[in-house]
Amino acid sequence: MPETETKKKAKDEEKANGDANGQGKEGSGEGLERFDREQLHHFMREMLLYRRFEEKAEEAYAIGKIGGFCHLHIGQEAVALGFIGPLRDEDYVITAYRDHTQALAKGLEPGPVMAELFGRDGGVSRGKGGSMHIFGVEQRFMGGHGIVGAQVPLAAGMGWSIKYREEDHVCVCFLGDAAVNQGAFHEAMNMSAVWELPVIYVVENNEYGMGTAIERVSAVPIVERGEGYGVPTHTVNGQDIIETWSFVEDLVQEVRDGAGPQYVEARTYRFKGHSMSDPVSGTYRSKDEVEEKKEKEDPITVLRERLFEAELMSQDELEALDEEVRKVADEAVEFAEDSPFPSDEELYTHVYAELNEHGRLFLDGRDR
Amino acid sequence: MPEITYREALNQALAEEMERDDSVFLLGEEVAEYDGAYKVSKGLLDQFGPQRVVDTPISELGFAGLGVGAAMTGLRPIVEFMTFNFSILALDQVINSAAKMYYMSGGQISLPMVFRGPTGAALQLSAQHSQACETWYVHAPGIKLVTPGTPADAKGLLKASIRDDDPVAFMEGELLYNLKGEVPDPEDGDFVIPLGKAEVKREGADVSIITHGKMVNLAMQVAGKLEKEDVDVEVLDLRTLRPLDVEAILATVRKTNRAVYLEEGWPYVGIGSQIVTTIQEEAFDYLDAPVLRVTQADVPMPYAKNLEKLAKPDADRVVAACNRVLYRD
Known part of the structure; x- marks a missing residue:
């Protein structure tokens, strides 16, 4: 690949937008005028849908319909929508195990996603992956991945494929703030920069890796952890969908045009526990802190206030949207409930792409 | 039948499969400009260019994962480990990503890729550079493991491994690269040995x-x-x-x-x-x-x-x- 102008361009841009401590372009802060009323209502509808969907998942988990680990994204909805909404169908998205809302944002149907959480045959991954492994290849949603940071090199590989085929697609890779401490992250960042791969790495900085505050395990701010590789770094307010969407829309275009990899810190906050088996607050963060964040930084409330103030949405319209998505979430649960469990035969399918000549798997299938 | 070395047999297999299928590419440490630490990829850079014969940083976990991501999106990567000893750094991507992806995606994503390189004892390389790595790889369902002992098997099985739709670990003998043996002439047709046949x-x-x-x-x-x-x-x-x-x-x-x-x-x-x-x-x-x-x-x-x-x-x-x-x- 040629030593490119694009790299230089990205660098120059970084210089123009960045400041001395390396913080790149702040969110553009563009206002509502960028969007029409229909789009703004769409933003609200989507975020409400993610919220209601996950509240349903929470209920189902509480009564044992969903097992294992279930990591909710409640509070972080604007990050999913803001980074996925501006993409084209053919762009790739990959994420870690907090993956339900990203899947919905990339166009997976709520019913089959809920059915996956329920471990049913109608689940997107046939009930074999569960909450942490939502896949939708048709929608180019390349999975929820369960090992912290392991999805980052995979994203680089997707960027590699795009470049190899000379396409103008991009890959958006989500990772948690704690994932920047994994070697896989650093190896992938370096390779992405060396090969100028069209990948946007989004660090969802929700301030805690499970129960460990990020400043306890990182000596420098998260945005600086992406530096040193020649990848432009940015920070965006992930609780404001207007700011996030505007910023991402521009950035995606730059990457399509050859700007190479990007590292974005999306500042956000998780309103629920790390997973359903963890407390919302307690030893590592106070109840007051969570309540204050919920009051001031709920992405749905932030959008609502902006739309109300600009008189672009009425209380009645909001309620109508909420009613509609609550119905969608209810129907997703019904779909999941109605879907059968996978048959016993499914235990042995999808281990290898082909069965061997005896129609068996493993050593020769003698374990069956 | 011509007699060639195990190294040449592998090189022929790589070149033939890369020629046959544009989605096949080779990446790893020193595979391109240096011609491979064991010279298995000799001449491939000239033949196929830097897009398809790729020198990587020393980042086994990273480039193994990059290979998985490329395979998830339809390419057929061949990931060379300079030796399988170093691949232990990459095992998370091999076991947790490559071997399980097809299953945990409910059959949506198969991974047509090869991890290859030498394994086994060499001469006085001591504890970390001289070990057999088969067991690390063979334990997990979802991955295949191929271990050729002769030049003919090296060629025929590598071609089959590259064409396979599952992730294949292909372990070469570190002391076999100079071993000579009869291998069918490429002129006499495609020489492929199916996997799973003793x-x-x-x-x-x-x-x-x-x-x-x-x-x-x-x-x-x-x-x-x-x-x-x-x-x-x-x-x-x-x-x-x-x-x-x-x-x-x-x-x-x-x-x-x-x-x-x-x-x-x-x-x-x-x-x-x-x-x-x-x-x-x-x-x-x-x-x-x-x-x-x-x-x-x-x-x-x-x-x-x-x-x-x-x-x-x-x-x-x-x-x-x-x-x-x-x-x-």
């Missing part, structure tokens, strides 16, 4: 040495020695450890009623453990003696020449094991 490398009636990879050559040497003592040894080369050719194992045991498993790896939960289990489960009544294993000693590889010799399987130990199962003194 081969009887030598027919015999008295005792079976079952083995894989580099040790095939030691087994043949032992068979030659014992022939002089009127012992007729059958050598069965498994060639692929997953899928395993159970029928071939049972056939040789039913024929000779005595078996020794020979491998370079450690004994504890080694490949031989699985083979012995398979034999006792399915051919117990055919056995005239317990199945024995000859393996590396259960120690990290020592550096000192004399200790290294003691640690590795050698002809004397294989002969002794054969004699024991034959109840010969």
